Amino acid sequence: MKLLNESKTFGGRYLQYSHQSSTVKGDMRFSVFLPEAASDKKPVPVLYWLSGLTCTDENFVQKAGAFRKAAELGIAIVAPDTSPRGDSVANDDAYDLGQGAGFYVNATQAPWAEHFQMYDYIVKELPKLIEANFPVSDRRSIAGHSMGGHGALVIGLRNAERYCSISAFSPITNPINCPWGQKAFSAYLGEDKQTWKQYDACELLSDKHAVLPMLVDQGDADNFLKEQLKPTNLVRAANEHGSALELRMQPGYDHSYYFISTFIDQHLAFHHKCLMD
Numbered sequence: 001m002k003l004l005n006e007s008k009t010f011g012g013r014y015l016q017y018s019h020q021s022s023t024v025k026g027d028m029r030f031s032v033f034l035p036e037a038a039s040d041k042k043p044v045p046v047l048y049w050l051s052g053l054t055c056t057d058e059n060f061v062q063k064a065g066a067f068r069k070a071a072e073l074g075i076a077i078v079a080p081d082t083s084p085r086g087d088s089v090a091n092d093d094a095y096d097l098g099q100g101a102g103f104y105v106n107a108t109q110a111p112w113a114e115h116f117q118m119y120d121y122i123v124k125e126l127p128k129l130i131e132a133n134f135p136v137s138d139r140r141s142i143a144g145h146s147m148g149g150h151g152a153l154v155i156g157l158r159n160a161e162r163y164c165s166i167s168a169f170s171p172i173t174n175p176i177n178c179p180w181g182q183k184a185f186s187a188y189l190g191e192d193k194q195t196w197k198q199y200d201a202c203e204l205l206s207d208k209h210a211v212l213p214m215l216v217d218q219g220d221a222d223n224f225l226k227e228q229l230k231p232t233n234l235v236r237a238a239n240e241h242g243s244a245l246e247l248r249m250q251p252g253y254d255h256s257y258y259f260i261s262t263f264i265d266q267h268l269a270f271h272h273k274c275l276m277d
């Protein structure tokens with residue numbers, strides 16, 4: 001691991017690293033917040049944050065204003081990049097495909113399959129690296145925004161034994177039924193739609209009876225709400241099986257980090273409760 005940046009903040013530390021990932025076969029960046037309380041004798045629980053389209057590991061750490069509350073609660077935060085990057089990594093001119101738009105899936109189609117293995121990177125490689133190198137415990141929760149909200153829901157639902165709770169802001173809840181998801185899944189997974197379902201939160205929820213506590217915040221002034229995000233589909237799927245989903249429609253809020261920063265403390269408190277149970 002190579003340390004790229006380090007700053008003291010709220011008594012703890014902000015750190016940014018790059019490392020050679022065997023899963024995506026290339027360099028990956030991630031940001032970490034470690035509260036002052038974290039030590040080898042007293043490892044702290046971790047919240048993984050997955051960002052949305054066009055983001056790097058830096059959008060959340062610079063814009064969400066999460067560190068004051070995380071410091072107070074004694075929670076570490078890990079924010080990975082949203083895809084592999086570099087000249088030798090496949091890309092597309094559009095903002096919603098390729099670099100910055102990994103969709104947290106394991107691609108099976110050329111030219112994406114070689115590097116775009118973000119599902120395995122987030123579920124397997126990154127937590128192992130974090131737990132081996134930082135004073136954190138194996139109590140994990142997962143959260144994200146938009147494409148990253150989709151990632152958090154899918155990864156949490158498919159790996160309930162590995163996480164304590166899931167939360168999302170403005171998640172793409174039903175990617176197999178929206179333009180962003182259909183475009184990305186066609187490219188990364190191919191045209192057999194059966195293979196898409198393992199990466200669709202609504203499909204996964206319909207399939208499961210007992211899942212983790214889930215908190216979702218959605219602004220009703222979000223431009224992407226009706227065409228791309230479809231939170232009512234998630235509520236319907238959760239209700240079918242009595243899953244523990246709380247969806248909060250937030251009047252007047254849009255899709256931006258102004259919305260996220262307004263409610264991030266509440267998400268941290270929600271995760272803290274589950275992480276400490």
Ligand SMILES: N[C@@H](CCC(=O)N[C@@H](CS)C(=O)NCC(=O)O)C(=O)O
Pocket residue numbers: 051052053054055059063095145146147255256257
């Ligand atoms: N603004 C973009 C859409 C991408 C977008 O809104 N990205 C969200 C995640 S889906 C984001 O967090 N952007 C970065 C930021 O606000 O810092 C466009 O329509 O071209």
